[in-house]
Each structure stands twice: as structure tokens, then as C-alpha cells.
Amino acid sequence: MGKDKLPSKPNIFLLLLFFLPGNTPLNTEPQYMVLVPFLIHTNSHEKICVQLTYLNESVTLSATLEYLGENRSLIDDVVSEKDVFTCIPFSLPKSNSTSVAFLTVTVTGDTLHFKSRKSVLVKNSESLVFIQTDKPIYKPGQTVQFRIISLDKDFYPLNEKFPFVYVQVSG
Known part of the structure; x- marks a missing residue:
């Protein structure tokens, strides 16, 4: 009931359109x-x-x-x-x-x-550097696999090279 019926109150937006001048110079x-x-x-x-x-x-x-x-x-x-x-x-x-x-x-x-x-x-443009490892915790003697990703301000990959990577092992 009422789904296909037109609204009984006039739509104010449609009424305002009639009051806009039609021949306004650009x-x-x-x-x-x-x-x-x-x-x-x-x-x-x-x-x-x-x-x-x-x-x-x-x-x-x-x-x-x-x-x-x-x-x-x-x-x-x-x-x-x-x-x-x-x-x-x-x-x-x-x-x-x-x-x-x-x-x-x-x-x-x-x-x-x-x-x-x-x-x-x-x-100056700055890059973001993310370092990701394959596991959160390693046991002594395990091989650490990691990757380093450098991104620009819009998170697009940069072709930056890192001269060295220093890994600190704490135990």
C-alpha cells in the first residue's frame, strides 16, 4: 500500500525549479x-x-x-x-x-x-620503506628471509637501491 502512489504533498524541489528564471543571461x-x-x-x-x-x-x-x-x-x-x-x-x-x-x-x-x-x-619527496619477513619469530640457526619495499608518497613502488642492509639479532 502506497508504494506506487504519487506523494500527496508537492515536492518543494520541483516547485523551486518553476521559480528559477528561464531567460537569465549567461x-x-x-x-x-x-x-x-x-x-x-x-x-x-x-x-x-x-x-x-x-x-x-x-x-x-x-x-x-x-x-x-x-x-x-x-x-x-x-x-x-x-x-x-x-x-x-x-x-x-x-x-x-x-x-x-x-x-x-x-x-x-x-x-x-x-x-x-x-x-x-x-x-622534499620522501619515500616509505617497508621491511617484511616470512615469520614473526625465528629460532637460532634459522634462515631469515626478508624483502624491502620502497614506496613514494602515493604508495607506488620506487626503484631505490640500498647500499647495505644491517640486520640486528637479539636474543
């Missing part, structure tokens, strides 16, 4: 959006993505990363399409400590000018 002002990780890892593949919409003229798009006293140009291109979305891969060298980098994005045309400067944190 925003056609030029806009941009920049996507970049808040935390950038060194010696790792990172990306910066830029979206430009509703362009009405050709513009010059540039993105510069200021890191460890150097300015690194990530993109410097002329865009003539009305809408564009592009991602640029980059990587940063390892540093002595965690530091801050500054990303500056500039979009310049005859009548258009966007400029934004934001800070991002740069941290």
Missing part, C-alpha cells in the same frame, strides 16, 4: 582559473592547469614559479581560442629544507589584464 565576461597543488613535492611530476573562458581577444598567458631565488617559466604562450584548458607538467629540484615558492600567473591582451601571485609550499 556571464560572458572573460574568466580564468588556475589549479596547482598547495603542496609541491620535489623530484616528483607535478602539474599546473589553467582554464581561460569567454575570451574575446588574443591574450598572452604566462606562468612563472619563483623557487630558491630562480624564476622558472612554466608557460609563455599566445592564446587565440575563446575557451582553453591546458595542463603543464613540471618538477622542482631537491632543496635543503621545506621552502615556499611563489606562482605568478599573468593573462594580458589589448583590453584584458589578469595577474595573480600565490604562495605554495615545496617539500
Whole structure:
């Protein structure tokens, strides 16, 4: 009883749809959006993505990363399409400590000018090392079988080599 019946009270969501204006003009002002990780890892593949919409003229798009006293140009291109979305891969060298980098994005045309400067944190990439043995406890004289796995921050295997392995036996 009541499973196949329509609800007796009107659905408020459907009523709200009727009150939305149907001829609302779309925003056609030029806009941009920049996507970049808040935390950038060194010696790792990172990306910066830029979206430009509703362009009405050709513009010059540039993105510069200021890191460890150097300015690194990530993109410097002329865009003539009305809408564009592009991602640029980059990587940063390892540093002595965690530091801050500054990303500056500039979009310049005859009548258009966007400029934004934001800070991002740069941290050395770290690996995780797991050591696994075939048994939790060994008796004297037994052969210990083990493996060592090194993973990156996303838990993907790394091709790291360990110069030596030190095994301590306590008894």
C-alpha cells in the first residue's frame, strides 16, 4: 500500500525549479582559473592547469614559479581560442629544507589584464620503506628471509637501491 502512489504533498524541489528564471543571461565576461597543488613535492611530476573562458581577444598567458631565488617559466604562450584548458607538467629540484615558492600567473591582451601571485609550499619527496619477513619469530640457526619495499608518497613502488642492509639479532 502506497508504494506506487504519487506523494500527496508537492515536492518543494520541483516547485523551486518553476521559480528559477528561464531567460537569465549567461556571464560572458572573460574568466580564468588556475589549479596547482598547495603542496609541491620535489623530484616528483607535478602539474599546473589553467582554464581561460569567454575570451574575446588574443591574450598572452604566462606562468612563472619563483623557487630558491630562480624564476622558472612554466608557460609563455599566445592564446587565440575563446575557451582553453591546458595542463603543464613540471618538477622542482631537491632543496635543503621545506621552502615556499611563489606562482605568478599573468593573462594580458589589448583590453584584458589578469595577474595573480600565490604562495605554495615545496617539500622534499620522501619515500616509505617497508621491511617484511616470512615469520614473526625465528629460532637460532634459522634462515631469515626478508624483502624491502620502497614506496613514494602515493604508495607506488620506487626503484631505490640500498647500499647495505644491517640486520640486528637479539636474543
